[in-house]
Amino acid sequence: MLQLRTPGYRAIDNLRRQREFPTGWSSMTDLEKQANSFLEAFHRERHEVSRQFGPGFFLPELIDGALRTSKAEHMDMTALSSTRKLQLVRALERLTAMLALNRRYVSFLRNIIIDIAERSGRNARVLELAGGAGGLALALAEEVSHNRLPAEITSSDIVPAYVAEGKETARRKRLPVSFRTLDACSFEGIEPGSIDLVIMAQSLHHFTGGQLAMMIARSKENGAMAFVGIDGFRSLMLAAGVPLMASLQGIPEFTLDGFTSARKFYSEPELDALAEIATGKRDHSVLSRWPLTITAISFDGSHTPAAL
Incomplete structure (x- = not known):
């Protein structure tokens, strides 16, 4: 349920078209920054795609968002x-x-x-x-x-x-x-x-x-x-x-x-x-x-x- 493959891959395709998918990096620091920024953009785009797809996709998106955490173990x-x-x-x-x-x-x-x-x-x-x-x-x-x-x-x-x-x-x-x-x-x-x-x-x-x-x-x-x-x-x-x-x-x-x-x-x-x-x-x-x-x-x- 929380894999959200369909809206996830649609979000990636959308970001490619919008030229927001990283296509190169100059240093490890640049790579780290680009990858983290991409994931933030990905979650925003997937949220919007799931909303457009309807309740069957948007509800799992909302559950995923509620569960997701950056808290350290x-x-x-x-x-x-x-x-x-x-x-x-x-x-x-x-x-x-x-x-x-x-x-x-x-x-x-x-x-x-x-x-x-x-x-x-x-x-x-x-x-x-x-x-x-x-x-x-x-x-x-x-x-x-x-x-x-x-x-x-x-x-x-x-x-x-x-x-x-x-x-x-x-x-x-x-x-x-x-x-x-x-x-x-x-x-x-x-x-x-x-x-x-x-x-x-x-x-x-x-x-x-x-x-x-x-x-x-x-x-x-x-x-x-x-x-x-x-x-x-x-x-x-x-x-x-x-x-x-x-x-x-x-x-x-x-x-x-x-x-x-x-x-x-x-x-x-x-x-x-x-x-x-x-x-x-x-x-x-x-x-x-x-x-x-x-x-x-x-x-x-x-x-x-x-x-x-």
Whole structure:
């Protein structure tokens, strides 16, 4: 219901005709500004299109507008102590395990990783952004160890406590995965040409549209062949279901974060537009695999993201 695909894509077409769809950028700062400005224009235009389409489209638009928020989640608050942040990220890892999400993520990524390895003639070098305590990276490392997945895995996050938690888990489980502290928006310290695939899971909604566009562009700039982002499907069902599932952890802040997350999930048209703004091309796919939305972008044009 909250995907609003028909009015969303009509709004994008209208903005193209009005020459309000970005067609180029001069710097990362310019890209961030253009992407954020576009999303503001997109929401205004979609509102108007939905109103013109009639009540069947306008009511979901009004509901979406009422739910949408830019509020930060507790785990993103800089004032929150490391101890409390760890409590929340551990709750997230437990919930992810309970829903077997990492298993699904690995299955989505496997073909792309194998394809990159075959084309490059070496293990695919995978960088996870905003990985928290590294649940997905650890799951991929298990595939490397047990099923010979041809990959070298690195997980990153800007919170040192999360990175330390991931390192300790990898040491305890003897898994081949590296962890590093990294600002996903800047890629500072990443050597150009050192990564083949950039991935994000369950974290796209933590960032503004401009920040997402920068991450995609920096991935390409640093020589990656592809970018894959996986997040929740924007819907009323998940707006209710995510906080309900989060409440099972018995942590009030985590339950609130679940509700905030579901209100911030991006719709397919938004992700589609951001990928095009960042790359200037249409070499990407935005796919729905309930309850997830997957954004897969090819930078070299030599494989099909839709293979996911």
